[in-house]
Amino acid sequence: MTERISDAEHAVMEVLWDESPLTAQEVAERVPADRDWTVNTVKTLLGRLLAKAIIAHEEDGRRYRYRPLVAREDYVSGESKKLIDRLFGGRLTPLVAHLAERDELTRDDIAEIEALLKELKQ
Numbered sequence: 450m451t452e453r454i455s456d457a458e459h460a461v462m463e464v465l466w467d468e469s470p471l472t473a474q475e476v477a478e479r480v481p482a483d484r485d486w487t488v489n490t491v492k493t494l495l496g497r498l499l500a501k502a503i504i505a506h507e508e509d510g511r512r513y514r515y516r517p518l519v520a521r522e523d524y525v526s527g528e529s530k531k532l533i534d535r536l537f538g539g540r541l542t543p544l545v546a547h548l549a550e551r552d553e554l555t556r557d558d559i560a561e562i563e564a565l566l567k568e569l570k571q
Contacts (some may be wrong), residue, residue: 452501454524460484461494465504466521470514 454462464479465471471479477491495515498504506513537543545562548554554562 452503454498454501454503457484458494458498458503461491461498462503462517462519462521462524465515465517469516470507471516472509472512472514474512476515 460480461476464476468479473492473495474488476495477486477488480486480491495504495506498515499506503517503519504515505518506515533539533541533544537547545554
């Protein structure tokens with residue numbers, strides 16, 4: 450995916466990644482209530498995502514049903530790589546060190562990282 454998506458567009462994508470295809474009304478009903486968005490706001494965001502070729506739509510009578518063209522895993526992978534490249538020179542170790550130095554890693558986080566490293570070594 451070459452185009453970045455905004456936080457608002459990401460909220461719409463989370464809905465579509467969880468369930469699709471959906472109409473604009475259905476998306477609006479599933480976006481977190483604290484967003485307090487109207488259907489028109491959701492339609493604007495869907496239009497932006499269509500223009501970026503991140504979603505597609507199909508006609509269903511007088512409505513459109515929207516679905517993602519980018520998988521959540523692919524999006525997360527791309528965004529993670531961009532973050533690590535931009536802030537840590539493409540290296541993961543400085544990110545983990547940064548989090549550890551600021552006590553951002555819980556005991557559970559450390560245990561999960563240790564288990565992952567153990568699995569990767571096998």
